[in-house]
Amino acid sequence: MTEPYETAAETEADTNGLMTGRRITLDEAAAWLSATDLRLRQLARALEAPAEPVELEPTIESLRSESTRLRELAERMHFLARVTDGDVPxxxxxxxxxxxxxxxxxxxxxxxxxxxxxxxxxxxxxxxxxxxxxxxxxxxxxxxxxxxMKGIGIGWESKAATARRRQERNAEVAAEVLRKTCKTCEAGDGEQCRTKSGWPAEQPHVGRQRDAEADVDARLGYLGDNPVAVPDA
Known part of the structure; x- marks a missing residue:
């Protein structure tokens, strides 16, 4: 039996190949941005003469524009790497x-x-x-x-990470809602909540939502939509 395909989220979460330590350094990030910039420029050049006769000028220009943006990001990240290393007053x-x-x-x-x-x-x-x-x-x-910054960094995560984890938590809650039987309208597994007249509603009844949130938060280690602890801190 073949292994199931990885989901997009699992693929995105696989960051081990980007760094040598537990967390990526800004120097490593600068190198990756620079390498990606070069790859995009190489791809743009290759697409000037593809195997199939298709005019790809808009795509080529988009790739070159994106590579320019990545080059700027790489230069900024390189400067910040020097800052965090202590080279810059x-x-x-x-x-x-x-x-x-x-x-x-x-x-x-x-x-x-x-x-x-x-x-x-x-x-x-x-x-x-x-x-x-x-x-x-x-x-x-x-x-x-x-x-x-002596002594700062333990137990900290970026705003972007906090927002992503909150979105993941909310998605888990939305899925958990549909697994529970609603005590108000008796909607079952996979069913949306209904009004008294039987109309389906996108928003679940409060009790069903509350039960789903409680189960997900206990499973993920959250207090409301805030993580109790930062993983790998």
Whole structure:
């Protein structure tokens, strides 16, 4: 018997080939982006003369446009890799507000900017690097990423990962709803909930939804739509 095909989600989750350690480094990410950029440009060149006589100019131009975008991403990731390695000086505080970042931002108040920048964004790091370039003329105190981030990183995941896991949880709940018998309208396995007049409804009754959420959250280790613990932290 042949093995079943992997689902798209399983294939996407197989990231082991991208990195040498438990987590991908920014240097590794920069290399992959650069390699993908080159592959797209090679594919665009190959499609100039395909085996079948089909004019593919729009596709070729799309590939080249995408490769340009990837090249820019690769260059940015390479710069950020140097930042995180400590090669690039960074301003200790944001020049426009004087707010600290990294470990120094713990217990600080930065409500107008979405909270303290304990874990800086890529754009904040780029700005801090630019501010540090003015250190000699403006008296800007500088630091490095490793110095500023000592002790931070354990149990943290990106907003993108949190959003993806929330979507996965919600999809599990939607599937679990249809496995349960609704105590309100008695809709069974695979059936949508119904109104009193028998019309099918896309939204399940609250009790059926609540039961499905409770089972899924217990299975996945969630509290509401928030993970109780970050996997592999």
């Amino acid at each position: 960074l301003a200790k505080v944001f020049r426009d507000t004087g707010d600290p970042w990294g470990v120094a931002a713990r217990d600080s108040d930065r409500k107008a900017y979405g909270g303290p920048a304990i874990v800086p964004t890529q754009w904040q790091l780029i700005k801090l690097a630019r501010d540090a370039e003015r250190a000699e003329t403006r008296g800007v105190e500088t630091t490095t990423f490793p110095e500023a």
